Amino acid sequence: NSAQPDASINNANAAANDVRTSGRTNNSEGKNEISERSVRDSVMLGITFLIYLLLGSYVFSLYEPDMDFFKAVYFNFITLTTIGLGDVVPKSKKYLLVTLLYTTIGLSLTTTAMELAANLLKKIHYFGRKIENVSNISVWFGGKKMTMKKLVQHLGDHMNVPERELKDLNLDVFVKSAMKVEAGVIKTLRKPKVTMRGRSKYPSALHYSDIRKSGESENLKYIDEKRESSIS
Structure with missing residues (x-):
């Protein structure tokens, strides 16, 4: 009979350890999934920017009289990265609206790409540093x-x-x-609840009525009993 409670306790402990392990595994998998997603988004955005740059350069070379493909790539790159040297400028007034629309969309795309790159560089900059002087x-x-x-x-x-x-x-x-x-290395920072010994039967505040109802009132000793016996 005594072996059955021990086996139940061992099974409960094993189940609790499995829950903790699975929780840590899920947290680690979640962190890895977020990291992989951010890397995937950065790569896709970089590819999109490159395609947008090359496609726009090809279109520019079709209607700009003084731009071949490579000069159009140079112009689009310095324009979308806001360098803007001004040595190469579009001269076609007929397609000026197309040029402005392309530049506006490209600047939005570049801003997003720069923000992702800045976050990545920030992570690399602080990687491996000790956490100190937080206060x-x-x-x-x-x-x-x-x-x-x-x-x-x-x-x-x-x-x-x-x-x-x-x-x-x-x-x-x-x-x-x-x-x-x-x-996911540790589960929580909450401190475990402290249970007073001998109070497991009384989860709430202990009162005399609780002891009386439990049938343990016969074992109580009153301080007045000793005093009355000494006087008598």
């Missing part, structure tokens, strides 16, 4: 800024967190742990 990092809210230390302090005051815990909080360690949660 002095400034967070902007509209036109005003606040340090992370002050922000956490105000949040703790709002949530009635004891001041001692706020002072003992190491933001560098906290951010590192939070990054591990995002990466």
Whole structure:
């Protein structure tokens, strides 16, 4: 009989470990999927920009009298990247509207491509760096800024967190742990609930009526009993 509860406990622990492992695996797969998606989008946008540049250059070479294909590629590149040297300019007034429309769409495409490239370069720049001095990092809210230390302090005051815990909080360690949660290394930063020994039968506040109903009131000893016995 005693082996059955042990087997049930082992099965429950194994199931809990499987749930944790599957949760971490799902988080890791989600992060990898997002990373692969961003890389795929960047590659597709780069290919789209290249096709747009070459196709526009071919069209320009058809109606611009002083532009061959390679000169049109040069003109489109310096125009869409907002370099704009001005040494090559379109001269066909008949197709000026087509040129303006092509340039406007191309600038929007270039802006999106530059934004993705900037984000990628930022990730490469900060890759492998240690997280330190988080408390002095400034967070902007509209036109005003606040340090992370002050922000956490105000949040703790709002949530009635004891001041001692706020002072003992190491933001560098906290951010590192939070990054591990995002990466799926650990499940959560929530502290486990502490259960007092001997209180498992009484989930709510303990009251004398609970003990009386449970039949344990006969085992209670009152302080007045000892006092009355000593007086008598």
